[in-house]
Amino acid sequence: MGRFRWSTSETIVITVRFGVLTLCGVLSLLAVPSQPIWAPVLLVLIALGTSVPAKTTRIRWIRSIVEAALVAAIIGVGIPATDPLLPYVVVAPFAAGLLAGALPSTTTVLTSLFVLSATQVINDQLPARAEIGLIAEWIGLALVAGLLSAWGRSVTTRDQQTKSTYATAHHLLTELRDVARVLPTGLDEISLAQEVLRALLDELPGDRAALYTNGTGGVLTQLAHEGEGRIDWIPDLEAGCWGEAWTSGLPVQQFGMFDNPEHGHAVVFPLRLGDRPLGLIGVERQAAGWSGASLETAQGLANEAALRIDTGQLFTEVRTMATVEERRRLAREIHDGVAQEVAALGYAVDELAANASDDHSRTALMGLRAELSRIVNELRLSIFDLRSDVQPTRGLGSALSGYLRSVGTDSGLTVHLVLDEAAFRLPIDVETELLRIAQEAITNARKHARARNLWVTCRIDPPKAFLRIADDGAGLGSPRADSYGIDIMRERSDRLGANMSLRARVGGGTVVEVSLSDSVVIGG
Amino acid sequence: MTISVLLVDDHELIRQGLRRAFERDGDCEVVGEAGTLADAHRLLGLATPHVVILDVRLPDGNGLDACRKIRANNPEIGIVILTMYAGDDQLFGALDSGASAFVPKNAPAEDVVAAARQAASTPRSFTATDLAEAMQRRLSPTGPQLSPREREVLGLLADGLGVAQISRQLYISESTTKTHISKLYEKLGAGNRAQALMTALKLGLLKRDEPGL
Numbered sequence: 001m002g003r004f005r006w007s008t009s010e011t012i013v014i015t016v017r018f019g020v021l022t023l024c025g026v027l028s029l030l031a032v033p034s035q036p037i038w039a040p041v042l043l044v045l046i047a048l049g050t051s052v053p054a055k056t057t058r059i060r061w062i063r064s065i066v067e068a069a070l071v072a073a074i075i076g077v078g079i080p081a082t083d084p085l086l087p088y089v090v091v092a093p094f095a096a097g098l099l100a101g102a103l104p105s106t107t108t109v110l111t112s113l114f115v116l117s118a119t120q121v122i123n124d125q126l127p128a129r130a131e132i133g134l135i136a137e138w139i140g141l142a143l144v145a146g147l148l149s150a151w152g153r154s155v156t157t158r159d160q161q162t163k164s165t166y167a168t169a170h171h172l173l174t175e176l177r178d179v180a181r182v183l184p185t186g187l188d189e190i191s192l193a194q195e196v197l198r199a200l201l202d203e204l205p206g207d208r209a210a211l212y213t214n215g216t217g218g219v220l221t222q223l224a225h226e227g228e229g230r231i232d233w234i235p236d237l238e239a240g241c242w243g244e245a246w247t248s249g250l251p252v253q254q255f256g257m258f259d260n261p262e263h264g265h266a267v268v269f270p271l272r273l274g275d276r277p278l279g280l281i282g283v284e285r286q287a288a289g290w291s292g293a294s295l296e297t298a299q300g301l302a303n304e305a306a307l308r309i310d311t312g313q314l315f316t317e318v319r320t321m322a323t324v325e326e327r328r329r330l331a332r333e334i335h336d337g338v339a340q341e342v343a344a345l346g347y348a349v350d351e352l353a354a355n356a357s358d359d360h361s362r363t364a365l366m367g368l369r370a371e372l373s374r375i376v377n378e379l380r381l382s383i384f385d386l387r388s389d390v391q392p393t394r395g396l397g398s399a400l401s402g403y404l405r406s407v408g409t410d411s412g413l414t415v416h417l418v419l420d421e422a423a424f425r426l427p428i429d430v431e432t433e434l435l436r437i438a439q440e441a442i443t444n445a446r447k448h449a450r451a452r453n454l455w456v457t458c459r460i461d462p463p464k465a466f467l468r469i470a471d472d473g474a475g476l477g478s479p480r481a482d483s484y485g486i487d488i489m490r491e492r493s494d495r496l497g498a499n500m501s502l503r504a505r506v507g508g509g510t511v512v513e514v515s516l517s518d519s520v521v522i523g524g
Numbered sequence: 525m526t527i528s529v530l531l532v533d534d535h536e537l538i539r540q541g542l543r544r545a546f547e548r549d550g551d552c553e554v555v556g557e558a559g560t561l562a563d564a565h566r567l568l569g570l571a572t573p574h575v576v577i578l579d580v581r582l583p584d585g586n587g588l589d590a591c592r593k594i595r596a597n598n599p600e601i602g603i604v605i606l607t608m609y610a611g612d613d614q615l616f617g618a619l620d621s622g623a624s625a626f627v628p629k630n631a632p633a634e635d636v637v638a639a640a641r642q643a644a645s646t647p648r649s650f651t652a653t654d655l656a657e658a659m660q661r662r663l664s665p666t667g668p669q670l671s672p673r674e675r676e677v678l679g680l681l682a683d684g685l686g687v688a689q690i691s692r693q694l695y696i697s698e699s700t701t702k703t704h705i706s707k708l709y710e711k712l713g714a715g716n717r718a719q720a721l722m723t724a725l726k727l728g729l730l731k732r733d734e735p736g737l
Contacts, residue, residue: 232700233699260697341537346632347537347540351544374630381610383608383609383610384609405612406610
């Protein structure tokens with residue numbers, strides 16, 4: 001009977017049921033006036049019938065009430081001869097408590113009480129005082145047993161809920177991994193946003209469109225744009241059609257384009273997940289406005305896109321969190337471990353140099369000391385690298401200038417920085433990758449090229465970005481020396497879908513350029 | 525006079541190396557060693573040394589916070605911040621918390637001893653190897669960097685022009701002007717025009733006698 005699978009609770013109930021039944025049987029055999037055989041036989045039949053597994057709590061509840069009523073009727077009719085069977089009234093409330101809860105258990109007890117009393121009235125023979133005491137005792141015990149088992153049930157259920165939360169999380173994460181592997185664009189929020197804009201423009205012809213999300217630090221971020229030229233609309237969430245779409249959750253159309261209120265039309269679609277505003281999509285065109293029906297279709301696309309983009313952002317956030325945490329851990333490890341040991345070694349060499357008996361060994365030891373100082377300084381800068389990050393409140397520009405300031409401190413490089421940032425920030429993970437590329441290029445210039453000047457240019461115009469790091473050092477030199485760093489830079493820029501070039505600088509030195517272009521104008 | 529020194533660093537080897545360096549010097553004596561801030565405060569409660577050599581990252585807290593606390597209790601004690609962390613922020617952090625000297629851990633032990641001597645004689649001054657360069661970097665506008673266009677807009681804002689007027693003067697659209705202004709506010713960390721102008725003035729991005737460009 002493969003269909004019949006008892007849960008742990010049901011197994012306990014069945015054990016108790018037949019245990020009590022056996023007890024009742026033994027008591028009946030020991031009873032002084034001999035027992036009518038029909039009562040125990042009926043109880044066995046009821047016990048077998050109620051041991052069939054039930055699926056829902058409601059069915060278990062009803063089953064317990066029926067059991068209680070039948071048992072009470074059988075015992076009640078036979079009283080006082082059926083006294084030895086009275087312990088069995090405990091079984092139904094116990095089962096109801098463990099399988100359905102406190103309320104079902106209590107109702108079961110009340111049913112037993114009611115049926116027992118009713119049978120006495122029907123029998124038309126009031127039981128003796130001792131009988132009443134006995135019945136009351138067992139009914140009381142039944143109540144206690146039922147409540148205890150209901151408490152046991154609540155404890156185990158809580159346990160199971162924790163377990164099932166983990167199971168759900170596991171299931172979701174597995175699914176996420178599969179989705180990230182299978183989806184053509186993965187879960188990269190930028191490509192997702194670009195895809196959404198293109199699909200939207202297919203449905204709703206327009207000249208230019210841009211998608212904004214409620215990104216880092218509560219500031220709207222332009223994830224993607226389509227159409228000619230740079231888009232620097234600044235959505236005002238408090239007023240105008242941006243604000244209206246943001247608060248109402250409905251598409252809002254206006255006369256006049258965002259940049260040029262005298263001509264054309266514009267429309268703003270809200271991106272929402274349930275009631276939570278996620279972002280906005282703006283579309284504008286020179287020509288006439290759009291029909292209500294086409295706006296509705298486009299809003300449908302936007303609604304669909306919201307979930308995808310939010311998932312992409314969540315995924316990115318999780319990944320960024322994990323990376324940042326790991327980098328901090330590494331920084332701590334270097335700081336507390338090898339860096340301190342080498343520094344202490346330096347102090348030991350200082351001592352040897354101070355106690356050296358001849359000039360020759362003193363010079364040699366001081367050379368060694370200089371080398372150790374250099375290594376410790378490298379470690380300090382590595383720790384600094386690992387701890388530098390873009391943050392919700394601190395974008396690439398300020399992270400980069402902060403980094404350069406500190407690198408200048410410890411290397412004697414003269415830094416020339418040109419920053420040109422648009423009103424919007426890049427997504428935080430893109431900023432992070434760009435910062436890492438810059439760090440790597442700067443480290444190469446400092447460490448291997450022994451440069452004196454460093455020129456850093458950083459232009460950000462989401463979703464485009466341009467980064468140039470030039471130095472007047474020894475140039476690329478032998479390809480072996482820093483090829484590892486270059487590989488890492490290439491890997492990072494590939495991950496962004498950016499172009500990276502590495503060339504000799506006119507007049508000596510190296511130039512590294514990374515340009516992240518709009519995927520529409522690849523190669524342009 | 526012998527200079528008494530308390531070493532606070534959670535690395536035994538570092539403490540040992542420094543102790544030897546102070547012994548070699550002859551004028552200094554290490555009177556105590558602590559691996560935690562709790563121990564350091566306990567030792568400071570027993571006797572006040574002339575100088576405390578204080579690491580920044582300790583198992584039970586931050587050395588700079590401890591420095592501030594020690595300075596509040598002992599205005600005349602010398603405090604040398606010794607750290608593995610790099611960057612101007614650390615140096616200025618040490619200055620702000622009332623340290624007498626800042627020495628990175630890549631410097632030779634003799635530098636630590638020299639800093640301790642200096643700290644003992646003038647505890648309220650501040651010495652660091654490249655203090656001058658760091659000051660220069662702090663003063664030079666590496667903070668907010670404005671593009672030429674943003675400088676123009678800032679100048680016009682300072683002259684009291686509105687968005688529409690600025691757009692006309694620079695032959696750009698109003699929304700472009702707004703972009704520049706919002707970017708300016710962001711770079712200056714300002715919420716409105718008055719704050720932006722005040723910050724720009726403080727940072728030397730605007731000169732009082734210089735009219736808009």
